[in-house]
Amino acid sequence: MFPTKADVWGVVANEACAAGLPVLITPYAGAAGELVIDGKNGFIRELDADSWADCAIRLLQNERRREAFGQHSQLLVKPYDFDAAARGIIDATLLACSHRSNDHAEVSRPV
Amino acid sequence: MRMKILVAHNRYRYRGGEDTVVDAEVDLLRRNGHEVLVYLRDNEELTRMKNHQAALQTLWSHKAVSDVTTLSEKFRPELIHSHNTFPLISPSLYSVATRLNVPVIQTLHNFRLICPQATLLRNGVQCEDCVGNLPWRAIVHRCYRNSLSQSAVASFVSYQSRCVGSGCQ
Numbered sequence: 596m597f598p599t600k601a602d603v604w605g606v607v608a609n610e611a612c613a614a615g616l617p618v619l620i621t622p623y624a625g626a627a628g629e630l631v632i633d634g635k636n637g638f639i640r641e642l643d644a645d646s647w648a649d650c651a652i653r654l655l656q657n658e659r660r661r662e663a664f665g666q667h668s669q670l671l672v673k674p675y676d677f678d679a680a681a682r683g684i685i686d687a688t689l690l691a692c693s694h695r696s697n698d699h700a701e702v703s704r705p706v
Numbered sequence: 707m708r709m710k711i712l713v714a715h716n717r718y719r720y721r722g723g724e725d726t727v728v729d730a731e732v733d734l735l736r737r738n739g740h741e742v743l744v745y746l747r748d749n750e751e752l753t754r755m756k757n758h759q760a761a762l763q764t765l766w767s768h769k770a771v772s773d774v775t776t777l778s779e780k781f782r783p784e785l786i787h788s789h790n791t792f793p794l795i796s797p798s799l800y801s802v803a804t805r806l807n808v809p810v811i812q813t814l815h816n817f818r819l820i821c822p823q824a825t826l827l828r829n830g831v832q833c834e835d836c837v838g839n840l841p842w843r844a845i846v847h848r849c850y851r852n853s854l855s856q857s858a859v860a861s862f863v864s865y866q867s868r869c870v871g872s873g874c875q
Contacts, residue, residue: 603816603825606723623830688785691809
């Protein structure tokens with residue numbers, strides 16, 4: 596359950612998905628609608644205790660649906676792995692280093 | 707390839723995911739043989755500053771310029787990896803990196819470069835009013851902490867970062 600009022604993303608949702616769990620989330624997290632798809636691997640609900648309790652009860656009482664949601668969570672979180680994160684940093688580093696110009700260097704550098 | 711990397715990060719007053727990821731990445735880089743120097747600022751410093759001093763630092767930190775210049779002259783980084791630069795490191799980091807001819811990679815932990823309030827949400831609703839535009843609407847709507855003056859500072863920083871990045875400083 597991720598009852599945030601504002602979060603740019605909310606990596607805790609990734610962690611829940613990686614653990615094969617359904618996620619209850621507010622629309623105020625960046626992950627809502629992208630990593631957590633309403634009705635597929637969790638529920639996106641406004642901050643309302645009754646509605647959250649209702650979603651939780653529905654999932655707890657339906658093991659098949661809970662498992663299907665969990666499997667879907669693992670599928671959706673797959674692209675957000677360590678390799679992808681490292682690849683992003685490596686690509687950015689190679690691009691930044693290839694753009695460096697020596698025209699304005701003030702610090703002399705060993706070759 | 708082993709690199710010398712200067713990691714720059716402005717810590718939050720309440721430790722969060724960004725602070726954790728900076729520590730984890732520095733540890734990972736060091737364990738893989740890279741030489742890492744960390745330039746840390748901490749929002750605790752804000753408690754010892756007057757409001758106008760904090761605003762000036764946020765717009766352009768001369769301290770960050772002199773700190774990073776001194777560190778770079780000794781350490782000679784091949785790369786600066788910045789995480790959060792708001793508010794105490796400020797966009798002056800990018801300017802000093804350009805002057806020292808050190809390439810910069812920036813991990814975007816939020817949308818501050820395109821949204822002064824950083825979440826692309828206004829009153830819980832998706833908002834892209836400032837994306838690709840001068841971010842004046844964030845001031846009118848007091849998007850940052852519901853404060854006119856703080857929103858003005860945040861908007862200027864957002865605009866300034868885009869300028870420094872596109873080389874129009």
